[in-house]
Amino acid sequence: MRSLLEKWEDIGEEDWNLVVKDILKMLPRSHVILLQGNLGAGKTSLVRALAKEMGYHSSISSPTFSLVNEYPLNRAHTRIQSIYHLDLYRLNSLEEALDIGIEDYLYSGEALTIIEWPDIALPLIQEALLIEIQYGKMHLNRNVRLYHFISE
Numbered sequence: 001m002r003s004l005l006e007k008w009e010d011i012g013e014e015d016w017n018l019v020v021k022d023i024l025k026m027l028p029r030s031h032v033i034l035l036q037g038n039l040g041a042g043k044t045s046l047v048r049a050l051a052k053e054m055g056y057h058s059s060i061s062s063p064t065f066s067l068v069n070e071y072p073l074n075r076a077h078t079r080i081q082s083i084y085h086l087d088l089y090r091l092n093s094l095e096e097a098l099d100i101g102i103e104d105y106l107y108s109g110e111a112l113t114i115i116e117w118p119d120i121a122l123p124l125i126q127e128a129l130l131i132e133i134q135y136g137k138m139h140l141n142r143n144v145r146l147y148h149f150i151s152e
Contacts, residue, residue, distance in 0.1 A: 002147040010136035016049035034118040037133035063087040082111040089117040
């Protein structure tokens with residue numbers, strides 16, 4: 001089940017920093033974010049903006065081939081110490097997600113876990129923010145919908 005929390009229409013790349021501040025304020029206790037959108041819609045760009053807002057300033061790339069990238073944070077006084085960035089696009093089953101250790105990433109308690117193409121892992125996810133990214137009216141702009149996701 002999902003319920004709409006916020007939406008942003010036709011935003012440009014310069015607006016991502018405002019969007020991610022709102023997203024981080026609404027982060028559930030699970031510290032899980034699910035990203036949905038077409039190829040090239042801006043999922044990794046959003047991860048880049050989230051990581052920057054959280055103090056990570058090194059390179060961010062899509063984990064399409066590595067499946068998981070970890071970005072350590074230098075945040076001594078917060079619970080979130082790392083960002084796990086997963087891309088499940090190439091996986092075909094829940095069993096394959098379990099084989100890469102997805103449960104460790106989902107339930108670490110000390111990381112923000114962001115999953116692109118999360119559909120096969122939904123049975124494992126109790127609560128998350130679900131973010132849909134679509135092309136806006138102008139090709140470089142995006143429409144973003146933020147939902148609170150709770151498993152049924």
